[in-house]
Structures are given as C-alpha cells and as structure tokens.
Amino acid sequence: MIEHHLFVCNHQKSGVGDDVAKALKAELKLQGLKTFVSRGQKAHNRVQTCNCLDLCKNCKKGAGAAVVIYPEGVFYGNVRPKDAVRLVHEHLGLGRPLTDLLLSIKK
Numbered sequence: 001m002i003e004h005h006l007f008v009c010n011h012q013k014s015g016v017g018d019d020v021a022k023a024l025k026a027e028l029k030l031q032g033l034k035t036f037v038s039r040g041q042k043a044h045n046r047v048q049t050c051n052c053l054d055l056c057k058n059c060k061k062g063a064g065a066a067v068v069i070y071p072e073g074v075f076y077g078n079v080r081p082k083d084a085v086r087l088v089h090e091h092l093g094l095g096r097p098l099t100d101l102l103l104s105i106k107k
C-alpha cells in the first residue's frame with residue numbers, strides 16, 4: 001500500500017530537484033517512514049523525480065524545487081534539501097502541511 005507519493009520537479013538547471021529528492025529519500029529512511037505498518041498493513045512512502053510540474057509561475061521564484069504530494073494533492077514551492085527533515089516529519093509523519101512552503105495554485 002502506498003501511503004504517500006511525492007513527485008519532485010527536477011527540471012531546474014541547478015539540479016536542486018535531484019538534491020531535494022535525495023534528501024527526502026534519506027529522511028524517509030532516517031525517520032522510519034519509508035516502509036512501515038499503517039492500520040495493520042505494510043505501507044510505503046515513495047519519492048520520485050519527474051519532469052516539470054509546470055508550477056514555476058506559482059513558485060516563489062526561489063532557489064528550490066516544486067513538490068506535489070499525493071493523495072492529498074498538496075503543492076509545495078521553493079523546497080530545498082534542508083526542508084526535507086521537517087517536510088517528512090510534519091507532513092508525512094504528523095499530517096500537518098508546511099504552511100510556509102505551500103503554493104496557492106492560480107490557473
């Protein structure tokens with residue numbers, strides 16, 4: 001069972017998206033949230049890079065990457081590798097989105 005699926009845009013020239021994905025994967029392992037038991041079933045949180053999420057116009061024009069987390073469909077912008085610790089702990093562990101990184105999607 002997949003508990004959460006995180007997609008990280010790695011379309012930036014700086015390569016920050018790959019660094020964010022690596023940091024998120026490392027944090028999942030460190031915090032014991034990569035594979036665990038939820039409601040009596042084996043569960044996984046998965047992180048993968050993806051091509052552009054087409055969210056730059058909504059990003060804060062910062063140096064980070066855009067990330068979307070399903071099944072909630074929560075979008076984050078300007079996520080940097082240092083944010084992985086609290087994103088994994090707060091959002092995936094406690095179910096509390098990081099309000100300072102949330103994107104409001106304007107279509």
Ligand code: FES
Pocket residue numbers: 009010011012051052053054055056059066
């Ligand atoms: S470069 Fe893909 S969302 Fe910004």
